Amino acid sequence: ATLCxxxxxxxxxxxxxxxxxxxxxxxxxxxxxPFIHVGNQVVSELGPIVQFVKAKGHSLSDGLxxxxxxxxxxxxxxxxxxxxxxxxxxxxxxDVTVEEITHPRYGSPYPxxxxxxxxxxxxxxxxxxMKAIGWAGKTLxxxxxxxxxxxxxxxxxxxxxxxxxxxxxxxxxxxxFGHLFTILTTxxxxxxxxxxVKNYSNLTAFCRRxxxxxxxxxxxxxxxSGAARSAKRSLLR
Amino acid sequence: xxxPMELSCWGGDWGLxxxxxxxxxxxxxxxxxGAPLAVNTITNFWRAPKGDVPVLxxxxxxxxxxxxxxxxxxxxxxxxxYELSAKQGADTLAYIALLEEKxxxxxxxxxWVEAENYCSVTKPWFASRIAFPLSLYLPGKMxxxxxxxxxLTRGGPPLYSLTxxxxxxxxxxxxxxxxxxxxxxxxxxxxxxxxxxxxxxxxGFLAPIYKVCFPRxxxxxxxxxxxxxxxxxxxxxxxxxxxxxxxxxxxGQDTADANLQKLTQLVNKESNLIEKMDxxxxxxxxxxxxxxxxxxxxxxxxxxxxxxxSP
Numbered sequence: 001a002t003l004c005x006x007x008x009x010x011x012x013x014x015x016x017x018x019x020x021x022x023x024x025x026x027x028x029x030x031x032x033x034p035f036i037h038v039g040n041q042v043v044s045e046l047g048p049i050v051q052f053v054k055a056k057g058h059s060l061s062d063g064l065x066x067x068x069x070x071x072x073x074x075x076x077x078x079x080x081x082x083x084x085x086x087x088x089x090x091x092x093x094x095d096v097t098v099e100e101i102t103h104p105r106y107g108s109p110y111p112x113x114x115x116x117x118x119x120x121x122x123x124x125x126x127x128x129x130m131k132a133i134g135w136a137g138k139t140l141x142x143x144x145x146x147x148x149x150x151x152x153x154x155x156x157x158x159x160x161x162x163x164x165x166x167x168x169x170x171x172x173x174x175x176x177f178g179h180l181f182t183i184l185t186t187x188x189x190x191x192x193x194x195x196x197v198k199n200y201s202n203l204t205a206f207c208r209r210x211x212x213x214x215x216x217x218x219x220x221x222x223x224x225s226g227a228a229r230s231a232k233r234s235l236l237r
Numbered sequence: 238x239x240x241p242m243e244l245s246c247w248g249g250d251w252g253l254x255x256x257x258x259x260x261x262x263x264x265x266x267x268x269x270x271g272a273p274l275a276v277n278t279i280t281n282f283w284r285a286p287k288g289d290v291p292v293l294x295x296x297x298x299x300x301x302x303x304x305x306x307x308x309x310x311x312x313x314x315x316x317x318x319y320e321l322s323a324k325q326g327a328d329t330l331a332y333i334a335l336l337e338e339k340x341x342x343x344x345x346x347x348x349w350v351e352a353e354n355y356c357s358v359t360k361p362w363f364a365s366r367i368a369f370p371l372s373l374y375l376p377g378k379m380x381x382x383x384x385x386x387x388x389l390t391r392g393g394p395p396l397y398s399l400t401x402x403x404x405x406x407x408x409x410x411x412x413x414x415x416x417x418x419x420x421x422x423x424x425x426x427x428x429x430x431x432x433x434x435x436x437x438x439x440x441g442f443l444a445p446i447y448k449v450c451f452p453r454x455x456x457x458x459x460x461x462x463x464x465x466x467x468x469x470x471x472x473x474x475x476x477x478x479x480x481x482x483x484x485x486x487x488x489g490q491d492t493a494d495a496n497l498q499k500l501t502q503l504v505n506k507e508s509n510l511i512e513k514m515d516x517x518x519x520x521x522x523x524x525x526x527x528x529x530x531x532x533x534x535x536x537x538x539x540x541x542x543x544x545x546x547s548p
Binding site for chain 1: 302323324326327328330331332334335337338339382385386389390416417419420422
């Protein structure tokens with residue numbers, strides 16, 4: 001999710017500095033990561049950040065007409081609905097992944113037994129949410145099928161264009177890039193999820209293009225954090 | 238061919254074939270794609286196969302969620318999206334996601350969480366269609382599940398109180414309605430002249446908001462300001478469900494109100510008459526032997542107010 005924001009802010013040509021903190025969740029006004037700290041203001045989550053940036057005079061979607069804006073919002077909801085939920089499912093509801101990867105990673109800043117307690121608590125929360133929206137009954141295959149359907153829709157919408165809405169990138173491009181890049185580069189037990197995305201060559205080309213255009217140039221300024229550099233390394237591998 | 242497919246779902250009212258958005262979506266899709274469905278409205282909940290509604294039963298196969306039911310119908314060659322391009326198919330998925338994320342929470346709230354609506358309309362309606370003793374338990378359970386879903390998906394910080402969550406979900410729902418209206422524009426359906434899956438979903442979500450008469454109706458009022466969406470719902474009802482719009486709200490509501498007024502007036506007149514008769518009886522003495530004098534006194538009693546009136 002951090003990458004969505006970095007991509008968005010760089011598309012707007014706004015310089016940023018990425019900082020990692022263990023208590024970041026508590027510093028954020030909404031409890032969700034990431035958030036930006038500008039002067040006296042702290043803003044979190046993609047929607048409010050986009051509006052904040054727009055209020056300061058930078059907007060990526062001004063060139064769109066009303067119908068296109070409606071489409072953009074619809075696709076952003078699709079990505080949130082399908083990809084984000086699938087990522088959460090994989091992280092917290094697939095037992096193998098939970099044991100081997102998620103629990104250690106989530107609990108790493110804390111000493112025992114706090115690390116186990118906090119990660120179990122988070123797992124319980126996520127499972128409750130999955131049950132409320134009806135995903136608790138889904139098997140891993142069904143979730144992967146949903147991801148495939150979502151990627152197919154995104155791939156068909158992108159077609160052969162450089163960005164989703166013609167030649168200019170928008171919030172949708174930033175959001176899609178963030179999610180797909182994370183899926184492609186995060187090490188999991190199996191590669192099934194990233195394989196689903198790799199099936200669509202225009203989506204992988206899209207990710208590579210944005211990465212080269214917005215993250216390589218930023219690298220040269222050497223004001224980016226190690227996260228982007230290591231992420232870049234793993235995609236080009 | 239094979240035995241016809243049977244759909245079990247909640248029944249309808251206020252001019253709609255069903256009040257339940259998901260049931261309505263499936264019924265609309267079946268009409269659009271020409272699938273022969275025998276619709277059973279649930280009156281005895283014990284008999285519903287799994288308790289998930291709507292449920293499609295075809296030979297031995299039982300399918301329960303709208304997306305799965307629609308997939309099944311498509312595999313049986315009842316496909317309403319045949320003429321759509323790949324991009325339009327992708328748009329369909331995106332708009333359905335928009336409906337589920339932005340409109341559904343407010344819809345659930347209007348039906349199941351808003352206290353006045355729930356107590357005066359939703360609970361009695363559903364309870365009347367569920368057999369006792371489930372009717373005492375099931376509406377409450379559905380209400381709790383709706384509230385749970387709203388709070389878990391939209392209720393995170395910084396929205397700490399239910400009123401803030403409510404304000405946010407209604408804002409999102411109104412924005413979603415505006416976006417749908419802009420997307421529909423002046424066309425009859427979302428993709429040209431024939432209805433598709435997206436039209437079925439939009440109809441399923443919008444029609445209950447549009448037609449059901451609730452005491453608290455902020456979403457309905459907002460929808461009525463978007464005439465192309467209202468026309469969209471009315472069109473589908475008139476063309477595919479053969480229920481005339483004129484027989485029901487708002488003209489229907491007006492005639493009902495007028496009838497109610499007339500009835501009230503008649504009742505008032507009757508009660509006035511009865512009161513008058515009571516007065517007369519009280520003024521006249523009650524003992525039977527004095528029958529003749531009673532009559533005279535009654536006449537006198539009647540006469541005296543008149544005398545009093547005249548100067």
